[in-house]
Amino acid sequence: MKSYLDCIPCFYQQALKAARISGASEEVQREVLNNLSEIIPHFSLNTTPAEMGSKIYTMISKVTGKKDPYREIKEESNKMALKMYPEMKIKMKDAENKLLTAIRLSIIGNIIDFGIEGFDSISEKINKMLRIDFDSQVNSDGEHFDYFSFRQHLLDVDSVLYLADNSGEVVFDRILIEYLVTYYHKNVIYVVKGKPVLNDALVDDAIFCGINHYANIISCGADSPGVVLDYCSPEFIRIFDEAEMIISKGQGNYEALSGEPNPLFFLLIAKCPVIARHLGCNIGDFVLENSLKKKILPIEATESKE
């Protein structure tokens, strides 16, 4: 996905936010914004927002001297999410359509974002979402919810490459991964970032949240907010290109990969107006977007009740 002019004011907002989370003084925050003003005129709209984000966060890290300012936030996110794990398991046990429920739980986890919002507020939002009776909702395809093609594709493959997004969210990913492994018997590879960027999950986060019991954990090698292939390791690129099915979590990965020809399924909450417009959906929508947009006819929702 290319960048839009609307991304520019947003870069400033994000840079200020990140500088503050890094504990920078007002002077240093100002330095960050001034440095950004030097970068902006040379920034091509043909680069993805994720790639631009990468440049910005590298600059912020240099200016503030903080390599992993979100570390505590990430640890808290993981703990908060793990507390919700038992309730999610009950939700799965009671669900009529377990695959759809697992997908929805995974998307709910995407609400855990920059960690600026207080944990209480995020936790409350998630609990509210969890209390919704998923089965009472329409369990079929929506305009931006390619559930049937996801399920169809899943039935055709042996393995799934799963691109993580944020810490904490990892626990919600685990629910879906557990189900893909135990019920669909898929081999899952879980991909985290190579170095700290924002609150994105690293190997330690994935292990802390227990992903290692169900999937192999690898790093993409990059520290961009979203898997920007140009910054990834050759090993990861090979795995990515050979993947039969890729589940990609969050906006950053959508920004970085939405133009790629691989069999990608984007799971995210649309959080910004630019992405919502690009997807043609509303802010706050739960999105399951099949990058290939295969013309698969809806099949009967005969999901196992185990």
Place this chain on the structure above:
Amino acid sequence: MKSYLDCIPCFYQQALKAARISGASEEVQREVLNNLSEIIPHFSLNTTPAEMGSKIYTMISKVTGKKDPYREIKEESNKMALKMYPEMKIKMKDAENKLLTAIRLSIIGNIIDFGIEGFDSISEKINKMLRIDFDSQVNSDGEHFDYFSFRQHLLDVDSVLYLADNSGEVVFDRILIEYLVTYYHKNVIYVVKGKPVLNDALVDDAIFCGINHYANIISCGADSPGVVLDYCSPEFIRIFDEAEMIISKGQGNYEALSGEPNPLFFLLIAKCPVIARHLGCNIGDFVLENSLKKKILPIEATESKE
């Protein structure tokens, strides 16, 4: 009011918005943002956001070549608001506390902003607000609603200087001005901008909305979004400094004047997080702020029922 770092991302948003309303191509919009990036590093937080806004809109006007891009929007706003005038007069007729009702109507008019929102949406919002039974609400002072000191001050003066904000909003100002003139017998001077800036009211707008039947209309001489005294004419400065009571509409005027020692009463809807924080209120709050914060004890609300 000084500027805050949070104003910087907002300047970019506003600049992009203004460039688009000016009908600029994407290349020219980009040029506007790049030019802004040259200005930002030299921008002192000790200047008010209104002063910075003035520099930005002057630059946009130069780059786009459009001197009054909001002209049509302003004309539409005036017509839309005039259609609401009869309903407001009925509201006034039926009101138990007419002064408070006139103040509230004047503040409701402040919802007419940049004109980016469709007129239908603004009109719907206003109609919803008008349907609220003002008398059923608490008619006393609130934390950011210095009604009693406003009324007390009004009783002590012969004349009122009224600083306009947006076109369209002028009709809502007229309701309050009519009441100040006909019931309180005040001399009112209505102050508009000297040259086009955003959708701010000019002399023509004030006349179109019928202010001339109740008040003298003058220009402040400046074209800043908010009456930035440094940019105003010496004639206006003299009138401003001699004013017994100044009613100042909208955020721009609050940004420009909140530090001044004059007897200012700010009437506005808090629309941005920085101003809400500065005032200590919530976004969307109706604000009547007495700049002097005189310690006047609440008096009985014995407003005339005419």
